[in-house]
Amino acid sequence: MKLVRWGSKGSEKPGALDRDGRVRDLSSVLPDLAGAALSSASLAGLGSLDLHSLPLAPADARLGPCVGQVGKIICVGLNYSDHAAESNMPVPSEPVLFFKATSSIVGPNDDVVIPPGAEKVDWEVELGVVIGEEARYVSRERALDHVAGYCVVNDVSERAWQIECGGQWDKGKSADTFAPLGPWLVTRDDIPDPQALDMWLDVDGKRYQQGNTRTMIFDVATVVSYISHFMSLQPGDVISTGTPPGVGMGQKPAPVYLRAGQVMRLGVEGLGEQQQRTVASTAQASAFTR
Template sequence: MKLLRFGERGQETPGALDAQGRIRDLSSVVGDIDGSVLGDAALAKLRGVDLASLPLVAEGVRIGPCVGRVGKFICIGLNYADHAAESNLPVPSEPVVFNKWTSAIIGPNDDVEIPRGSTKSDWEVELGVVIGKPTKYIGVEQALDHVAGYCVINDVSEREWQIERGGTWDKGKGFDTFGPLGPWLVTRDEVPDPQKLALWLEVDGHRYQNGNTSTMIFSVAQVISYLSKCMSLQPGDVISTGTPPGVGMGVKPVPVFLKAGQTMRLGIEGLGEQQQKTVAA
């Protein structure tokens, strides 16, 4: 299934894509696409719904973040060796963990705000993982059973605040609008191997990132297992699993950063595409 949320910001309605790729209104079935409906039993019930019997949503409606009421927005840094190299940082021996604040979450096609005074805002296409059931001290072999589904994430980053202003990376990662999620939450039954997905990103039509999740240092299963030893993971928590090379900071000989008035377009094989315009905050 491809689940989504549509409508005005803060008032999104649950929906699903039918066999023709049209949006159907799920509000008569569930209240929202959030942790309460992401367990295996709840998803199985949703699969049994005849989508053709549900109201068709008008084309052109705004698509919201694919998950509502996100509890934790956890990110993994430097999870592709070639991205670590372009960042002039060593390949990590354990996952690098940081957070994005949930106030950063926006829809996949909403505007991204360039922070006031920023000269080093950057892009990062990433595979998002949405947890479906409570997870603590889980082994690698069982980890994927705790996944509800997958989505596209743009881990927008302000590099000065991330690297040059002291403290943790979180400051540069959590600005408002720096966490577009979606368009769809694609349930795990439609993604047989999350380590075989092509992902890409363009700015103003120029392809900067072209990678594959097969080159991750720590697999999705390893990341989930590792995090479950640091914290309990709850249904609806979102994990952003790292970006392949091609970020603006790594462009040689002169880094390239975002400014207001540009367009980012990005996607992951089977998970859909995003497109954001950059605007001044």
């Protein structure tokens, strides 16, 4: 099942794609695609609905982030060995974890804003894992039982703030608009093997990233189990599982970074496509200097 959230920013309603690819309004059935609505029982109930009996959303409705009320976004760094190589970093022996602020979440086709003073804004297509059932100390064998479904994530990053400012990576990952989610939350039953999905990203029509989730160092089940031993995973939490090679930082002979007025298009097999326009921030630069 392909679930969406549609409507103006901050007022999104839940919806689902019918067999003709049209968005049906689920707001009479549940308040939002968040929290308990992501449980296995809730999703089974949605799967039994006759979607064609529900009203259509407007054809031009904006798609918002495919999950509401996200508690945390946990990211896995350097989870593809060839991406680690292009980043000049060692292949990790355990998953590298960091966070993106939930205030960075936007819809799949919303603008990405380049913050004041940012000079090295980069792209990263990733498979997102949405938690549906609380997970604490779960085994790898049972880990996927706690997953509601999957989505596309663009882990937008400011590399100078990530790498050159000291401390954790979060500073380069958490600017407003740096976490487009969606277009769809595809339920787990529709993605029988999350380790067999092609993924890609273009900037202004040029293909930069082309990969497949089969080349992850730590697969989805391992990642969910591993994280659950350090923190509880709650319904609606999102795990962004890493990116294949082809990011701007790794381009040869010189890095390539985003500037205002460009268009990113990206997708993961079976999970839909995103498209974002990059725009310059209208905010005033602060007095902060590195």
